[in-house]
Amino acid sequence: MATVISFASQKGGVGKTTSAVHLATAFALGGYRTLLLDLDPQGSVYSAMGVKQRVIQGTLEIFCQDSTTLSDVLLPTSTENMHLILNDVDRLAHENELMKVAADYHHLHQWLARHARGEFEFIIIDVPASTNALSINAMVASNLVIVPMQCEALAIKSLKRFLLAFKDLQANIDPNLRIAGILLTMFDHEIPAHQKVCRQVYQTLGESVFQTIIPKCPQVLDASAAGMDVINRSLNSIGATGYIRLANEILDRFRLR
Amino acid sequence: MATVISFASQKGGVGKTTSAVHLATAFALGGYRTLLLDLDPQGSVYSAMGVKQRVIQGTLEIFCQDSTTLSDVLLPTSTENMHLILNDVDRLAHENELMKVAADYHHLHQWLARHARGEFEFIIIDVPASTNALSINAMVASNLVIVPMQCEALAIKSLKRFLLAFKDLQANIDPNLRIAGILLTMFDHEIPAHQKVCRQVYQTLGESVFQTIIPKCPQVLDASAAGMDVINRSLNSIGATGYIRLANEILDRFRLR
Numbered sequence: 001m002a003t004v005i006s007f008a009s010q011k012g013g014v015g016k017t018t019s020a021v022h023l024a025t026a027f028a029l030g031g032y033r034t035l036l037l038d039l040d041p042q043g044s045v046y047s048a049m050g051v052k053q054r055v056i057q058g059t060l061e062i063f064c065q066d067s068t069t070l071s072d073v074l075l076p077t078s079t080e081n082m083h084l085i086l087n088d089v090d091r092l093a094h095e096n097e098l099m100k101v102a103a104d105y106h107h108l109h110q111w112l113a114r115h116a117r118g119e120f121e122f123i124i125i126d127v128p129a130s131t132n133a134l135s136i137n138a139m140v141a142s143n144l145v146i147v148p149m150q151c152e153a154l155a156i157k158s159l160k161r162f163l164l165a166f167k168d169l170q171a172n173i174d175p176n177l178r179i180a181g182i183l184l185t186m187f188d189h190e191i192p193a194h195q196k197v198c199r200q201v202y203q204t205l206g207e208s209v210f211q212t213i214i215p216k217c218p219q220v221l222d223a224s225a226a227g228m229d230v231i232n233r234s235l236n237s238i239g240a241t242g243y244i245r246l247a248n249e250i251l252d253r254f255r256l257r
Numbered sequence: 258m259a260t261v262i263s264f265a266s267q268k269g270g271v272g273k274t275t276s277a278v279h280l281a282t283a284f285a286l287g288g289y290r291t292l293l294l295d296l297d298p299q300g301s302v303y304s305a306m307g308v309k310q311r312v313i314q315g316t317l318e319i320f321c322q323d324s325t326t327l328s329d330v331l332l333p334t335s336t337e338n339m340h341l342i343l344n345d346v347d348r349l350a351h352e353n354e355l356m357k358v359a360a361d362y363h364h365l366h367q368w369l370a371r372h373a374r375g376e377f378e379f380i381i382i383d384v385p386a387s388t389n390a391l392s393i394n395a396m397v398a399s400n401l402v403i404v405p406m407q408c409e410a411l412a413i414k415s416l417k418r419f420l421l422a423f424k425d426l427q428a429n430i431d432p433n434l435r436i437a438g439i440l441l442t443m444f445d446h447e448i449p450a451h452q453k454v455c456r457q458v459y460q461t462l463g464e465s466v467f468q469t470i471i472p473k474c475p476q477v478l479d480a481s482a483a484g485m486d487v488i489n490r491s492l493n494s495i496g497a498t499g500y501i502r503l504a505n506e507i508l509d510r511f512r513l514r
């Protein structure tokens with residue numbers, strides 16, 4: 001049975017897509033059969049992975065067509081052991097339809113259990129920056145929810161609000177929901193504000209912050225501009241080694257080897 | 258009658274809150290009576306402006322209590338001529354209630370027309386990163402929609418999707434909707450990928466990109482960590498002068514002086 005991991009946060013631009021793409025790639029290169037699912041109507045996984053063809057079926061069908069099976073929506077990638085389900089919501093009317101079905105917070109959990117969890121060892125979900133019904137579907141479907149956070153002041157207040165909303169979810173929707181940890185991303189050791197926030201986060205949240213910190217890394221930007229991941233493209237870069245370390249930390253911390 | 262300006266985009270972390278706070282501050286320091294309205298349930302305006310007291314009434318009441326008037330929700334700031342309406346949505350149940358009312362896309366437009374447009378010369382709206390009902394409410398209520406964008410590859414695809422959704426809105430909701438322009442933010446002239454994307458955006462979108470480019474500026478981060486805006490705190494910084502130049506460009510381009 002697959003371990004389902006979501007990258008969720010209410011704050012935008014914190015590295016949810018980048019982290020989902022690279023953790024999935026690190027697991028796949030490590031030999032684990034991995035599925036990357038894009039639940040964000042923005043569809044960033046499409047460009048981050050350099051997909052060229054038009055997406056025919058994907059997230060919309062999982063929610064809006066009952067008969068949809070895994071083979072209808074699954075796409076291969078150039079990385080062995082790694083497959084994709086992309087987000088094909090591109091009209092507002094689609095988004096409205098999707099949100100109506102997503103009002104059943106267990107919809108994605110049930111579809112994955114029936115069609116995908118038996119086929120993969122890891123399912124990684126890229127989640128929109130929000131606490132709306134689609135994001136709740138992702139969290140309810142997950143064993144581990146990872147919250148990426150930049151080392152900036154605005155991100156702290158937003159994290160507090162997100163953790164408040166998460167407690168709300170645990171109390172009203174599903175008591176088994178667990179935050180696996182906070183992941184510090186795009187850390188630039190030359191910016192004093194980053195060091196200050198980083199110290200503050202470890203002091204207040206301690207164990208629930210991953211040891212691995214993902215550094216700011218220009219090769220990550222270059223790779224995404226080229227529609228590739230940074231692990232396959234610049235293996236020696238600090239961004240690539242950061243995500244490989246994160247994969248290993250997750251395998252050890254949650255005994256998933 | 259106030260000019261209503263929204264900072265909207267589907268991509269997160271592009272500087273919507275930072276731009277809304279600083280454009281409002283620049284107009285207020287220029288002598289224009291300005292209202293800054295936070296429509297994002299994440300509530301970033303609260304921390305960016307260093308508000309200390311608990312928010313009693315704000316965005317939630319505008320949508321969910323018919324009798325709400327401007328004086329019920331209005332807060333002063335330390336900048337003369339500038340007032341705030343904050344986002345007081347902090348429980349999931351509130352967010353669901355809000356989204357139900359927001360299904361009427363003209364709700365905010367009507368409330369502002371009745372209670373606020375006669376009191377201010379500018380109303381600036383911080384919008385969540387999405388194309389959901391709340392974001393649509395903001396765009397329908399606006400004269401000018403400004404789309405902040407970082408000079409990064411993932412942002413280009415997301416911009417295309419957003420412009421597609423915007424055309425959808427014009428066709429189905431309100432033909433008068435207009436994008437005022439694309440605003441390039443957090444531009445770092447030392448990053449080659451930024452220069453490349455910047456050139457690409459001006460070549461393909463030309464006139465619809467603001468001449469003013471907001472540079473990456475460490476004082477912006479320091480100011481937000483201190484709960485202040487950068488114009489009042491570091492007037493000589495490139496971030497402060499960037500937003501002052503933007504305010505002047507908007508006043509000239511749309512003859513609002």
Ligand SMILES: Nc1ncnc2c1ncn2[C@@H]1O[C@H](COP(=O)(O)OP(=O)(O)OP(=O)(O)O)[C@@H](O)[C@H]1O
Pocket residue numbers: 011012013014015016017018019040042044128129185186187214215216217218220221224239267268269270386409410411412
């Ligand atoms: N470690 C890193 N070093 C440098 N740039 C990075 C790094 N991680 C992410 N980025 C860049 O930062 C930007 C934001 O990252 P990303 O799009 O993954 O965030 P997100 O949280 O998914 O955003 P959204 O809220 O729009 O979904 C992207 O342009 C990405 O390429």
Ligand SMILES: Nc1ncnc2c1ncn2[C@@H]1O[C@H](COP(=O)(O)OP(=O)(O)OP(=O)(O)O)[C@@H](O)[C@H]1O
Pocket residue numbers: 010011012013129152153154155268269270271272273274275276297299301385386442443444471472473474475477478481496
């Ligand atoms: N010109 C700038 N120079 C340096 N840092 C900046 C600049 N503009 C914004 N930032 C920082 O970048 C981060 C993202 O900005 P901001 O929160 O305004 O984006 P946003 O689009 O509102 O995000 P969200 O999608 O979460 O609403 C913040 O920490 C902010 O302080």
Ligand SMILES: [Mg+2]
Pocket residue numbers: 016017018040044126
């Ligand atoms: Mg993303």
Ligand SMILES: [Mg+2]
Pocket residue numbers: 273274275297301383
């Ligand atoms: Mg914001």
